[in-house]
Amino acid sequence: MVRQELTPKEKQELKGQEQTRPGRFYVPAVDIWEDEDGLTVYADMPGVDPGKLSVELDADALTLGGEVALADYEGFAPLYTEYNVGHFQRRFSISDSSAYDRDRIQARFREGVLEVMVPRSASSKPRRIRIASA
């Protein structure tokens, strides 16, 4: 049972990359898990419109993106704020990208978390070699 208390972390702004549209972008917090099946990236993107998510895997990088819906704030006048809101984007270089099967990449979005599963290509899966007893 998890006992630890959560503490707030300030949102990290995306720096050093110009966007064509005005507005601050944020870097989503991620967990990257790897097992024998492949890589799974979990990215926190709360408030993102599921229709405005993007996952791109090119030769050497995985780019995740998500846009918040401005309509969610229609008619609202801010009284007090502790966090700002903005679109998310994050890009990861994948070392040894040939070990992964780009065509079988899968993604799902649950409770504001984007889960991207990049499976290992069959040829790169670790094979168990049985040691024969003499």
Add this chain to the structure above:
Amino acid sequence: MALVSVNPFESLLELQRELERSLAAPYLNLEGGAQVFPPVNVFADEDSLVIRAEVPGFKTEDIGLTLARDCLTLTGKRQPEDHTKPGSYHRRERAFGSFSRSIQLPKDLDPEKASAQCLNGLLTVRIPKAEAAKPRQITVQASA
């Protein structure tokens, strides 16, 4: 004649500027800067107070909301991901655990009519203003 509310947020930048302006503005018992999880934003719309918090990865059943008089308490817990096969994390930035936060609310609200929704990791709590506190339109009579 009803007031037409115009969405002033033409662009994300404008919304961000408005939120920035209210950043850490003193409000009731809330102090500037999020010291407690989750950070909240408080808005007013035509007839309600709206409180928003980002709670990605929290299942709706793991979030608790209690409203007592003028105090809103948010509690919740987030479980780490379940992995069936052995492996390792290359990066671990997301936090897991529990939280409990109380927010004092203004006294002119109607807690009976409070409602909440959690969609895509965004929790929105709406508490309408009490009838007596709503602005009333006064008809101007033409004097006889």
